[in-house]
Amino acid sequence: MLNWRKLHRRIHKWLGLSLGLLFCVIALTGSLLVFYDELDQSLNISHSKLQSNASPNFSNALNTLRKQYPDKLGSWRFEVTANAELIPARYYNPPETQHLEFAPLMVWLSRDGNTILRHDYWGQYLMTWLYNLHFTLLLGNTGTWLLGYAGLAILYLLFSGLFAWWPKRGQWQRQIKFKKRPSPIGRLYDWHKLLGLIFIIPLVILSVTGVMLALPKESTAILIKITGPIDTAEAPVNPYGTDADNTIIEPNTALSLALNTLPNSRGAWIETPATNGNPFYYRVRVQTKGDPSRRFPHSYVYIDGHTGEISEVFDYQKQGTSTTILNWLHPIHDGSFLNLTGRITWLFSGLAVGVLFILGAMRWFIRNQHKGKKAQVNIF
Structure with missing residues (x-):
């Protein structure tokens, strides 16, 4: 008769030894990325350069960027941060x-938009390098694909450990308690077991959401079959073209128009029209009620850059089940759906992976040493 407990114990051991280092890299980089913005700002911008009293002036910021980077004719994206003391911008x-x-x-x-405090390219400074390592293993799309399928094996690693430990009927209390063990192997097992049980649920959640984020096509295909179609935001057709008058409404005005269009919403990103007229609309990204993502919410308001008329609205509250599930993946994966509590929990969950790997590897190493000594005794 097949001993399932013994089988899962072996699977857990060999998956841990083969995927453990990879799991540690993913988990430890993820722990740091939970506080990505805070760490990045503290490492790169002196607090003396920040402005705490000024209101964010995106119009000044856009003018400053156009003068500093005259060759950048496309859209700029400004992050709307309620409590931040600066204005982050991106040019894709x-x-x-x-x-x-x-x-x-x-x-x-700077918060008033008049001064550039720092500039860099994604992937060429620490926090974005860590992000690329976490999400792509520095291998681009190929690395993301590999991580997605490695994540499935890591899920099995977690469940195989749980199945190997699962108590028989009437032995739950005994299996949870620490036992008086004379050997270090037994003590290492108890600590590995306890830590694994404490963090099994967070680690499973992180693994599932990580796999779905790394394999979006596969995840979307499954969701469509189970919960229905995916809603997508459709950008309006540009009515002007490149010969249009480039006089546009101000970014701050566009933000106000978007917030009035979706009441009780909060601004997150302002994407400006391009100076070459293509596209010539604002796309303002806002967080509406119920949207779990604060930094990257899922409602968009498209605004005509000339007239200020609302061209299209893509509202989170009107999206279907499949789209809503996808919208929850990122805020669950980074812990932001539970604000600071979730982020701290995810931080310690990632650190726990490193400790689990060390405990398991030490136990395996000590056990192999004992086996080697017994073999030598038998030879002589």
Whole structure:
């Protein structure tokens, strides 16, 4: 008769030894990325340069960027941060990094929009390098694909450990307690077991959401079959073209129009019209009631850059089940859906993976040493 407990114990051991280091890299980088913005700002911008009293002036910021980077004729994206003391901006697909899969120009301006405090390219400074390591293993789309399927094996690693430990009827209390063990192997097992039980649920959630984020096509195909179609935001057709008068409404005005269109919403991103007229509309990204993502919410308001008329609205509250599930993946994965509590929980969950790997590897190493000594005794 097949001993399922013994089988899962072996699977858990060999998956842990083969995937453990990879799991540690993913988990430890993820722990740091939970506080991505805070760490990045503290590492790169002096607090003396920040403005705490000024209101964010995106119009000034856009003028400053146009003067500093006259060759950047496309759209700029400003992050609307309620409590931040600066204005983060992004320019996607700059000519100097077009040979890379993803390396937008990142610029940070003073709160009044008049001064550039810092500029860099995605992937060329620590926190974005860690993000690329976490999400792509620095291998681009190929790395993301590999991580997606490795994540499925990591899920099995977690469940195999749970199945190997699962108590028989009437032995639950005994299996949860620490036992008086004379050997270090037994003590290492108890700590590995306890830590694994404490963090099994967070780690399973992180693994499932990570797999779905890494394999979006596969995840979407499954969702469509189970819960229905995916809703997509459709950008309006540009009515002007490149010969249009480039006089546009101000970014701050566009933000106000978007917030009035979706009452009780909060601004997150302002994407400006391009100076070459293509596209010539604002796309303002806002967080509405019920949307779990604060930094990257899922409602969009498209605004005519000339007239200020609302062209299209894509409202989170009117999206279907499949789209809502996808919308929840990122805020669950980064812990922001539970605000600071979730982020701290995810931080310690990632650190726990490193400790679990060390405990398991030490136990395996000590056990092998004992086996080697017994073999030598038998030889002589």
